[in-house]
Amino acid sequence: MDVELRHAKIVTVIDRLGSISKAALQLSLPQSSLTAQLRRIERAVGGDLFVRTRVGVVPTALGDRLIPMLADLVQQADLVIAEAAAHSADVFRFGNAEWTPPSLRSALKAALPVGEVQTETLSPAAAVEAVCRGALNAAMVPGVALDASAEAAELSLARTVIVREPIWLALPQGHPLTGRLVLGTSQLGSLNWVRYTRDHWFHPIEKHLFATFDHPDPEVLHYVDRHHEAMNWVRDADAAALTTPTGATRDVCLVPISGSGSSEMLLVWRSDTVPRDIQRRLVHTVRRYYCEYARTIPRYWSWITEHPEEFTELRNVLPRRAA
Structure with a gap:
């Protein structure tokens, strides 16, 4: 393992506080x-850096011998970061998974005191990794992606x-099930499915829900990675797919599924x-934007306002009558 800047910061904080628990x-x-991280650092430098006392x-x-050098490295890095921040303070870089609506950039630019907003899908x-190394200022990602990132855990992002987005069923226009208010998993086994590839973030969520079907191995027409x-397969091949409401397109129909759980964004x-x-501005703006986008999704906005207990994070941006 190479000694990196974050390792130098860990060592200097431990040295300054004189305690691993306080650090x-x-x-x-x-x-x-x-x-565990300290042990890996010590293996990298070839010996113990600290000894425990009472x-x-x-x-x-x-x-x-080494701690003053590491402390100097941290100080020099802070100077570099400060200089870079002064140079690029007017640019805020935001990442988003799957796709980024053009109106999101406009919402961020209007709310944040920066000169320019750059968005990236x-x-x-990749979004988590970009935030870790400073290529993005922030990103919105599904929770399963963050849980799988060792680097994010080390940096404690x-x-x-x-x-918490519900998992719903996407069906083609005119399908007999689109008239139902809510579906149970027992009604889903006979459909022809589009499913997600193993490396797609939605795959473990989908796999868990499929295990609850009465027929857990229905016919799969195609595997996708977006x-x-x-949604294109749902529309054109008379197929069904699981999705979050914001993952659907307007040419398919969405139906809630009872007990399907949710995906943290x-x-x-x-x-x-x-x-x-x-x-603070960023969190409020993204939540407010989410609600504005949810208004454009048939059935979804009414579901949110009728079930506020499922959307507690949005309570400050929901209509008062639904809060």
């Missing part, structure tokens, strides 16, 4: 995770739930690069 608290990491930890002889894993590709950012005022 874990400041870094927002579980103590076990910080201890009152905390103190540097070893190797630590006395990329896979959830800041996160908040924007919404929600909108799935998270906003993630590095707390050391996004000021608190920007964080």
Whole structure:
């Protein structure tokens, strides 16, 4: 393992506080995770950097030599980050999974005190990685993608739930089931399905729901790697697909599924690069934008306002009568 900047920060925080438990608290990491990271760092440098005592930890002889160098590395990196931030403070880069509506950029630009907003559509894993390395200021990703990222866990990315989206059924226009208010899983086994490839973030969610069907192995017409590709198959091949409501297109019909669960959509950012005022504005803007977009999806907005208990994160942007 190469020694990286984040490793230098870990060592210097432990040295400054003289305690692994206090350092874990400041870094927002579980103590076990910080201890494991320290062990990997020590293996990389060839020996122990600290020795435990009754009152905390103190540097070893190797630590006395290396810790000042690591502290200097952190200081120099902070200067670089400050200089870069001063140069690009007017540009806010936002990532989104699957696709990015053009109106989202306009909403962010109107709400954030920045000169320019750049948006990018990329896979959830790529979005998380881009936030980790600073290529994006923030991104909205499904929770399953963040849970699978070891780098995000190490950096302890800041996160908040924007919404918990229900899993619904997409059907072609005119299908007999589109007239139902809510479907049970027992009614889904006989459909012809479009499903998601194994490397798509929605696959584990879909797999879990399929396991609840009375017939868990129905016919699959095609495997896709995008929600909108799935919707094309629903429209053109008389197929069915599971989706979040915002993953559907307007030329298909959506029907709620009883007990189908939900998918967390998270906003993630590095707390050391996004000021608190920007964080607050960003979270509020994305939630408000989500509601505005939900209004354009047949059946979905009425579902949200009729079931506010399922959308607690949106309570500050929902109509008062539904809150």
